[in-house]
Amino acid sequence: MPGFTPTDYSAILLSIKVATTATLISLPFGFTVAYLMTFRKFRGRVVLDVFVNLPLTLPPVVVGYLLLLLLGQQGWISKVLLQPLGIKLIFTWKAAVIATAVVGFPLMVRSIRTGMETIDIRLIQASRTLGAGWFDNVITIILPLSIRGIIAGSVLMFARGLGEFGATIIVAGNIPGVTQTIPLAIYEYVSSPRGDVMAMALCCVSITISIAVLIFHEWLGRQMIRTD
Amino acid sequence: MKFRTIKLLLCVFCFVFLTGPAALAADVNLSVAASLREAVTELSADFAKKSPGVSFQRNFGGSGALAKQIENGAPCDVFFSANVEWMDYLEGKRLIDASNISTLAFNEVVFVGKPGLKVHRLQDVVKLEKIAIGSPKSVPAGQYAMEAITKAGLDKQLENKLVMAKDVRECLMYAERGEVDGAFVYKTDAEIMAKEVKILFIVPQNLYPRVTYPVALTVTGSKKAEAVAFYGFLQSAEARKVLSKYGFAVK
Numbered sequence: 280m281p282g283f284t285p286t287d288y289s290a291i292l293l294s295i296k297v298a299t300t301a302t303l304i305s306l307p308f309g310f311t312v313a314y315l316m317t318f319r320k321f322r323g324r325v326v327l328d329v330f331v332n333l334p335l336t337l338p339p340v341v342v343g344y345l346l347l348l349l350l351g352q353q354g355w356i357s358k359v360l361l362q363p364l365g366i367k368l369i370f371t372w373k374a375a376v377i378a379t380a381v382v383g384f385p386l387m388v389r390s391i392r393t394g395m396e397t398i399d400i401r402l403i404q405a406s407r408t409l410g411a412g413w414f415d416n417v418i419t420i421i422l423p424l425s426i427r428g429i430i431a432g433s434v435l436m437f438a439r440g441l442g443e444f445g446a447t448i449i450v451a452g453n454i455p456g457v458t459q460t461i462p463l464a465i466y467e468y469v470s471s472p473r474g475d476v477m478a479m480a481l482c483c484v485s486i487t488i489s490i491a492v493l494i495f496h497e498w499l500g501r502q503m504i505r506t507d
Numbered sequence: 508m509k510f511r512t513i514k515l516l517l518c519v520f521c522f523v524f525l526t527g528p529a530a531l532a533a534d535v536n537l538s539v540a541a542s543l544r545e546a547v548t549e550l551s552a553d554f555a556k557k558s559p560g561v562s563f564q565r566n567f568g569g570s571g572a573l574a575k576q577i578e579n580g581a582p583c584d585v586f587f588s589a590n591v592e593w594m595d596y597l598e599g600k601r602l603i604d605a606s607n608i609s610t611l612a613f614n615e616v617v618f619v620g621k622p623g624l625k626v627h628r629l630q631d632v633v634k635l636e637k638i639a640i641g642s643p644k645s646v647p648a649g650q651y652a653m654e655a656i657t658k659a660g661l662d663k664q665l666e667n668k669l670v671m672a673k674d675v676r677e678c679l680m681y682a683e684r685g686e687v688d689g690a691f692v693y694k695t696d697a698e699i700m701a702k703e704v705k706i707l708f709i710v711p712q713n714l715y716p717r718v719t720y721p722v723a724l725t726v727t728g729s730k731k732a733e734a735v736a737f738y739g740f741l742q743s744a745e746a747r748k749v750l751s752k753y754g755f756a757v758k
Contacts, residue, residue, distance in 0.1 A: 352685035369686050370637055370670055452681070453642070453671040467671060470572035471644035472596055 283480065286455040290464040291484055297372060297447075297460060298440030301379035302433050305387055309432060313391035313425075314417065318403075335385040339445025342381055346450045350374065370452040375460065378446035383436035390435055394428015395421060431499045438492040441485070461485050535734045536564045536582045538573040540589035540720065541674035542614065542648065542693045546753040547587060553749065554740050561733045569674040571645025577602055577725065584728030585738055587611065587720060589647035589675075589693075594721040604729040607738060612755035614718035616651045619682050619697050619704040620689030626707045629655065629714070632689065633664040639681040639690035640669045647718070648675035652691035655714035676700070693718065695754040720755070 312331055316324065334342050349356045350368050361368060368374045398421060406420050422429075444462040451458040453467065465481045468474030539547045544567050551563040566573065566583070574593040577583045578600055586603065588594045597603045620626055620635075632638060641649030649671070656662050672678040675692050682690035682704045689707065697706045722741055728734040740746055747757045 347686075452637075452686075454637075454667065454669060455671065457667045459671070466673075467642050467644055470569060470575060470642070470673065472571055472575040472578060472593065474644055 282477075286459065287464060287477070287481065289456045290459050290461050290481070293372065293375075293458070294441050294460040294462075295488075297375045297379055298437045298443075301376045301383060301440050302387070302437045304376065305380050305384055305436060306429070306433065309384060309387040309391055309436075310422075310429065313388050313395055314421065316388075317392055317395040318421075331388055332385045334382050339378075339382055339443065340449065343378055343446030343449030346374075346378060346381065346446065350377070350450065369450055370454065370458060372451065372458050375443075375447045375451035375458055378450050379440040379443045382443055382446055383439040386439055387432040387436040390432030391425060391428045394425035394431070397428075398424045427499060427502065431496060434492060434496045434499065438489060438496070441488060441492070533561045533733050534564055535561060535728075535731065535737055536566070536584045537587070538566045538568075538577060538581070538583040538585070539587045540570045540573070540647065541567050541676045542589055542696055543567075543587050543720065544676070545699055546612075546695075546750055546755065549753075550741065550746055550749050551737070553745070554737050558733070558736065561737070567674075569641060569646040571647070572673070575645070582727070583725050584731055584734035585722065585741075586725055587722045589614075589718065589720055590650060591719055591721055592650070593647070594723060597725075598723075602725055604724045604726055607729055607735075608721055608723040609742060611720045611722040611741060612750045612757055614720070614755055615694040615712070616648065616655065616691060616710040616715065616718060617694045617697055617706045618689055618708050618710060619679065619692055619701055620707045621685070621703070622705050624689065624707060626689065628708055629659050629661065629710060633661055633668075635688035636668065637670055637687040638665065638668050639672050639678040639687040641675050641678055641691070642671040642673065646672065646674055646678075648678065648691060648693055651715045651718055652710065654716070655710045658714045679704075698754045 312327070315321070316328060347369065348354050350361070351357060352369070357368070368377065402424070403416060403420055406416055411419070442462060443460070444466065447460060448463055448466070453459055453463045455464075459467075461481055461484065465478050465485070468478035468481065537547065537551065548565065551565065555561050555563060566576075566581070570588040570590060570593045573586065574588070574597050577586060577597060586594070586597065594603065594608065598605055598608070618626065618629075618632065626632060626635065640652050641647070643649040643653040653662070656665055670681060670687055672681060675696055678690045679692045679696050679700055681687045683702065685703065689704075691710070694706070694709070697704075722738070724734060724738050728738070750757055
């Protein structure tokens, strides 16, 4: 690799760390939302659906800006919750995790839902007639049968997280070695007249990781079809 | 029905792409260092008032980013840089008309922060948690500040504390919002724009080269009469007066 600086290496590691953390944190929430939308009928289901999918169509800059308004020094979540607890989020890697989680969340929910919709409803009904409560139902029927959807959703969200830029640069800033992920490092090199070689090198890293993740996702998808 | 839809789409397509603002001959494209925003806006407005028919397209940003845009073929007739380096870089690429480069103004690097902050000299900055600086890869304000930090031997202690901004105005915005404890900006930015923060200290001039704004006609600009006339206007006493009004030193 052509002369990566220590901050470039930490950008690569940080990207992976942020995307992984965001994905893991989102998993329980993603599963819950997908479960609610697939198996439960309740008022405001459409509202939840729109709300969850909104980050998919909103410009990430808007997501970032709204998060900044909420979590920033003058934001109300910050004033009510974070400052009394002494938590600082903005311009830390945790902010990058939050931004990535919000932007990638709809992808995860969609995949899990697809997985859940393939479950034979009679299996669930059978378990109910045999006396399983809803929790038993979720743990022993729904979770195992939608596990591939869950993994596929996680992979997709991870891949999206690696590329998160718009929301991240607003809430996490661009601090080399601390919050500078691969896209942010590329952005910095791209605006520098002498940065083309390094920008290209980081692009190659980015492309390599993305292709690897997408191939894995594709392979998972085939596994799913085969077992159906 | 389908055919009609396609026809309609074609019409929309033609309308959008063919009727765009036709580039007028009297359009002068400026690429301007972010810190000169207000000053150059006023200068070009003054010039446009005196020469009817001339209009300006202004593009603001970090000087390095602008230089790169010009290198990649962005339309630009007059380039205002916040340091000599990016001007020389373009001259080296033969994109600048070497006989039409001059020095427009000078500036100083200062440190801004909340008024109550106990930061009075460069050494105090290491006590802070987050500091905004223009990305030294492309933003001159950041390059000057980084040079001063390095010369003062503080670069290791400030590692992991520096938030890289895409231009000097973004730097100031971070400080204004209170998301960082302080920021390295130009004296003029602090004077024109700052509301929540104030100048805590001036970075000692012996730590970095003087902030110099060269201005030049690009090779394409030197063939455009309006651009040449505007470049001439920039050398006038009237233009100097506008610049000093915004806090720039003119000699």
